[in-house]
Amino acid sequence: QVQLVESGGGLVQAGGSLRLSCATSERTFSDYAMGWFRQAPGKEREIVAAINPSGGRKYYTHSVKDRFTISRDNVKNTVFLQMNSLKPEDTAVYYCAAALNTRYNGPYVDSADKYNYWGQGTQVTVSS
DSSP, X not given: OOOOEEEOXXXXXXXXXXXXXXXXXXXXXXXXXXXXXXXXXXXXXXXXXXXXXXXXXXXXXXXXXXXXXXXXXXXXXXXXXXXXXXXXXXXXXXXXXXXEOOOTTOOOOOOGGGOOEEOOOEEEEEEO
């Protein structure tokens, strides 16, 4: 069982920045494609960004392009989501997820049903 622990959420004013982290003790972290999802009250969960095992391939949903950056450190077994120019509509619980992918240079995973493990979530609140 892969355990994922998110951190870095909080309350920020519109235009501000936050950096989310998702750490795991999983020694084969580089076997996993990683993703960040979010779910706002009354809305369905949506993908925010995804990254392949090597970190060389990334995906962003349209609404966060040019504002958010996903990255990973395969030595520290951590994936990050740098969020800049935050907007009130970014308010949600943010989850990281891991999808087993044995191809190091394989694709990112942009479908929630392909992820095997999920973190507990961290709240991000952006005030106007």
